[in-house]
Amino acid sequence: MKKFLAGVGALLPVLAASSAFAAQPQPWQMGFQPAASAIMEDIRWFEQYTLVFIVPITLLVLALLAWCIIRYRASTNPVPSRTSHNTLIEVIWTVGPVVILLFLAVPSFQLLTAQYNPPEEPTMTIKASAVQWSWDYEYQDEEPLTFSAFMLQEGDREAAGKEDLAQYPRLLAVDNEVVVPVDTTVRVLVTSNDVIHAFAMPAFGVKVDAVPGRINETWFNATKEGVYYGQCSELCGKDHAFMPIAIRVVSQDQYDTWRAAAQSDLNGANRALMAAVDNKNVADAGN
Known part of the structure; x- marks a missing residue:
């Protein structure tokens, strides 16, 4: 046990020294590399921000598809509905996406502007x-x-x-x-x-x-x-x-x-x- 602890202690300086070297792709990496600039910090934030919209929308669409497949299958609904218009539904699926796109577009354009406009004159x-x-x-x-x-x-x-x-x-x-x-x-x-x-x-x-x-x-x-x-x-x-x-x-x-x-x-x-x-x-x- 003492030898093991001594070995770990000897490795700590090496690990601490290596920690200054970043970043690079990692095997099976699915996310971004660690941020080393303010812009990359903003990009990582925007990624998490968009997931707040993407995940619920994906789950909602999946639930609606499953509901339609089960509820309106031929065996339980032999006579399909002939309804062609529903004002409330059309308003919802028009206004809803517009509002969501606005919430995505505003920070997106702010990030894009920052990427092309440094906060100070480059030295x-x-x-x-x-x-x-x-x-x-x-x-x-x-x-x-x-x-x-x-x-x-x-x-x-x-x-x-x-x-x-x-x-x-x-x-x-x-x-x-x-x-x-x-x-x-x-x-x-x-x-x-x-x-x-x-x-x-x-x-x-x-x-x-x-x-x-x-x-x-x-x-x-x-x-x-x-x-x-x-x-x-x-x-x-x-x-x-x-x-x-x-x-x-x-x-x-x-x-x-x-x-x-x-x-x-x-x-x-x-x-x-x-x-x-x-x-x-x-x-x-x-x-």
Whole structure:
């Protein structure tokens, strides 16, 4: 028993450290990923809100169908009714759906408006260009930084320092993550260099098409540090399933350090950032 408790105690720091890494798809997942932005929180709320209407309506329709099938079957109702009009019923089934649609439409349009209108002017802009089958990123500031992000191959994990499948899952981890500071409004310009793709980051509530010859704009403000995973969400060819998106959200100080180093040595900056994040997680777990 003592050995078991000691083993559990040794695992607690690791589990606490890993908790900073979210979010990603889970096996047999039926709901949304945990929200990491205010917009995604609103999306999750709206999902629950719509269920308040969907569930009773579904049960009502099911009950009415069952009642009609049993009550008006040929054996018990050999002479069917010839009634063709019922004013009360027609008023109910006209006004009722209109009222329900209004209750759905108002918060829906409010959410849609918020998705296209950030609450503040974005402090940084990143251009994401889709390519069959990877992503090119450009930090558009005084000293532009550009790099490509490819899905991490299994044979490259050790060299990249990304052996932990919990933090860097198979088919989702990339060689170079997009790095952004937490609690910062980020503008993302999305386009494509060949066919139609889609930039999707579920934990942020972001999904926008990448169309050749066109630039679509979206934004996010990540509220929790960690590594977040998305994928191309538009069928774009044979390797569509191998085109992941990874965004690492860090503190402002960690971002500033990474950004200064990445200008001349991206790989070195990524390794230093990973080490700093891992050390912070372990320290936090120790507290």
